Amino acid sequence: MYKSMKVRVENALERGRVEEDHIDVEMQQVFAKWTIFNFTPQIHPTIIEVLLASLKDRDVSGGVMPNLIYTSREKSKAYHHGFKAGALNALVRISATMTNAPIVLTLDCDMYSNDPKTIKRALCYFFDPEILPTMAYVQFPQIFHGLNKGDIYFCEHKRLFQIHPMGMDGLLGPNYVGTGCFFQRRAFFGGPSSYIQPECLELCPDHVVKKPIGSLEILELAHSVAACDYEKRKGWGTTMGFYYGSLVEDYYTGYRLQCEGWKGVFCYPERPAFLGDSPITLIDLLTQCKRWMNGLLDVLCSRYSTLTFGLQRLGLLMSFAYTYYAIGAILCIPITIYAFLPQLALLSGISIFPKISDPWFLLYIFLFIGAYGKDLLDFLLEKGTFIRWYNSQRMWMIWGLSSFLFGCLDYTLNSLGISVRGFDVTSKVQDDELSKRYDQGTFEFGVASPMFVPMSMAALINLLSFIKGSFGVISRGLDNMEGLILQIMLSGFVVINCWPLYEAMVFRNDNGRMPTKITLIAAFLTSILCVFACGY
Incomplete structure (x- = not known):
C-alpha cells in the first residue's frame, strides 16, 4: 500500500500535476487538496493517507491492526522552517486530531x-x-547494529548515548537524543505548572477523539493543522512542541524542556530497545558531526545559552553537563594547536615542554596517563573493548581537525551573514565493496572533501617531525635532546593514530583511498608550514 502510494505521489511530482488515469478511487482523497499545478519535491501540498485503521483492519488471524497513517507535510518556498523539528511538530498536531494518544514515541527512519x-x-x-x-520523557539509549568489530569510526558514541546519560539521570534526567524516546504529550504545551492553551480544542492533550480517523471532518482538520502557515502565528517551535533555533533540535528540545521544569528518565535495559543503522563512510560521519557542532554553537551563543540561562534554570551541575556538549566545537582550537605547534617547534629545534630531568616532566606524563586511563576505565566498565576505546580516542582527534573545525567555521560565516549551512541527511546507502572494506576495518575516504585536508596535513607534519626527532636522538644522544623528548613522544603518538591516513594516501589503490587531489593539497600546505617553521 505504501509503495503503491509512493509511486503515485512521485508521478504527480514528476509531471507537476495530478492525472486521473494515475490514481484510483482509494487515492482520490489523498490528492483532493492538490488543486494547483507545477508540483515539485520542494513544493507540494500536505499528504495524509490512512493506510491502516484499527476499527476495520485485521491481520491474518483476525487480530486488530494498529492505526498507520502516512504523512508528508506541505512544502513551500515561502515557509520552510525547523527541518526535523518542523516535521515532528506537524506530526504532533496531526496525531492530536486523529487519536491524541497521551504518549508519543519518536524514532529515526532507520530504527526498528x-x-x-x-x-x-x-x-x-x-x-x-x-x-x-x-516527567516529560523516557529516553532509551541509541544503539546500532552492523558495526564492525573495532567500530573504526566510533559510531557507537558510547559516552554520548550510554555513559553520560546515566550521570545526568541522577540529576534532572538525560538529554533527548532524537530517537528511542517516549514523550508525555502534555510536555509539549508548557511547563508542569504553566500550561499553554493551544489554539484549538482538538490539540489539547486531554482532548478525546471520538470520530474515526478516516472521517472527512478529521482529515480536514488534520490537513489544516499540517499547513505551513498554521504554526507561523501560533507559537509552535518557540513556546510549544519541539523547539526551533538549532540544527540539533533534539538536544535543544530536551534542554528547553528541562529548563521549563520537566524531568527525563533514562531506561537502559540489558537488551537494546531499538537498533538502527550507522554511517559506514568517514565523510558521512564527519558531515553528521559537523552539523551537530554547528547546532550546538547555536545554543551556546543564543539567549538560552547553557552558561547563562541554563545555569539559572538547571543549576550548576546540569548546566555544565549541557555545556560540555555545547562547547564541543571549540575544542578544535586546542586540538589544532597540539596537532601542529609542538611539531613545527620540533622541526625548528625549539623546546616548548619540560626536559626529562625537570620534575614538571612527570606532571605531563601523569596528566596524559591519568586522563586516558580514566577514560579507558569508564569505557571498559560499560562493556566496551580496548580496541573500540582506542578507535574512539583516534576519532576524537579526527573530529577536532575536521567536524569541529568546519562546524566553527560554518557557524562563524553564518553569524556574519554568509549562509553556508543546511540540513545534511546522513547517507545509510551501502554497496558491496564499500561494506566489505568497512567490515575489514578499512577507512573509507574516496571523496575529495575539504575536511580531509587538515587531518592529512597533521599526519604529514607529525610524521616529518617524528622522523627528524628520532634521528636527532640517535645522532646526538638522549642528553642533548632531552628538551625535545615530549614533543617527539607527542608526534609518535599522533603518527600511530594516523596510520589509516598514511595507508589511504600511499599504499591503497581501491575506491576508498585518499583522493590524489587532497594528498597533493595537504603536501603543498605542509611544505609551506615547514619552510616557515624552519626559516628556509
Missing part, C-alpha cells in the same frame, strides 16, 4: 524495535503517580 517489552518498560514510569507530574 528490538524488544517487544519496551513499551511496557516506558509505561511503568508514566504510570508512576509520584514522578508523572514532572
Whole structure:
C-alpha cells in the first residue's frame, strides 16, 4: 500500500500535476487538496493517507491492526522552517486530531524495535503517580547494529548515548537524543505548572477523539493543522512542541524542556530497545558531526545559552553537563594547536615542554596517563573493548581537525551573514565493496572533501617531525635532546593514530583511498608550514 502510494505521489511530482488515469478511487482523497499545478519535491501540498485503521483492519488471524497513517507535510518556498523539528511538530498536531494518544514515541527512519517489552518498560514510569507530574520523557539509549568489530569510526558514541546519560539521570534526567524516546504529550504545551492553551480544542492533550480517523471532518482538520502557515502565528517551535533555533533540535528540545521544569528518565535495559543503522563512510560521519557542532554553537551563543540561562534554570551541575556538549566545537582550537605547534617547534629545534630531568616532566606524563586511563576505565566498565576505546580516542582527534573545525567555521560565516549551512541527511546507502572494506576495518575516504585536508596535513607534519626527532636522538644522544623528548613522544603518538591516513594516501589503490587531489593539497600546505617553521 505504501509503495503503491509512493509511486503515485512521485508521478504527480514528476509531471507537476495530478492525472486521473494515475490514481484510483482509494487515492482520490489523498490528492483532493492538490488543486494547483507545477508540483515539485520542494513544493507540494500536505499528504495524509490512512493506510491502516484499527476499527476495520485485521491481520491474518483476525487480530486488530494498529492505526498507520502516512504523512508528508506541505512544502513551500515561502515557509520552510525547523527541518526535523518542523516535521515532528506537524506530526504532533496531526496525531492530536486523529487519536491524541497521551504518549508519543519518536524514532529515526532507520530504527526498528528490538524488544517487544519496551513499551511496557516506558509505561511503568508514566504510570508512576509520584514522578508523572514532572516527567516529560523516557529516553532509551541509541544503539546500532552492523558495526564492525573495532567500530573504526566510533559510531557507537558510547559516552554520548550510554555513559553520560546515566550521570545526568541522577540529576534532572538525560538529554533527548532524537530517537528511542517516549514523550508525555502534555510536555509539549508548557511547563508542569504553566500550561499553554493551544489554539484549538482538538490539540489539547486531554482532548478525546471520538470520530474515526478516516472521517472527512478529521482529515480536514488534520490537513489544516499540517499547513505551513498554521504554526507561523501560533507559537509552535518557540513556546510549544519541539523547539526551533538549532540544527540539533533534539538536544535543544530536551534542554528547553528541562529548563521549563520537566524531568527525563533514562531506561537502559540489558537488551537494546531499538537498533538502527550507522554511517559506514568517514565523510558521512564527519558531515553528521559537523552539523551537530554547528547546532550546538547555536545554543551556546543564543539567549538560552547553557552558561547563562541554563545555569539559572538547571543549576550548576546540569548546566555544565549541557555545556560540555555545547562547547564541543571549540575544542578544535586546542586540538589544532597540539596537532601542529609542538611539531613545527620540533622541526625548528625549539623546546616548548619540560626536559626529562625537570620534575614538571612527570606532571605531563601523569596528566596524559591519568586522563586516558580514566577514560579507558569508564569505557571498559560499560562493556566496551580496548580496541573500540582506542578507535574512539583516534576519532576524537579526527573530529577536532575536521567536524569541529568546519562546524566553527560554518557557524562563524553564518553569524556574519554568509549562509553556508543546511540540513545534511546522513547517507545509510551501502554497496558491496564499500561494506566489505568497512567490515575489514578499512577507512573509507574516496571523496575529495575539504575536511580531509587538515587531518592529512597533521599526519604529514607529525610524521616529518617524528622522523627528524628520532634521528636527532640517535645522532646526538638522549642528553642533548632531552628538551625535545615530549614533543617527539607527542608526534609518535599522533603518527600511530594516523596510520589509516598514511595507508589511504600511499599504499591503497581501491575506491576508498585518499583522493590524489587532497594528498597533493595537504603536501603543498605542509611544505609551506615547514619552510616557515624552519626559516628556509
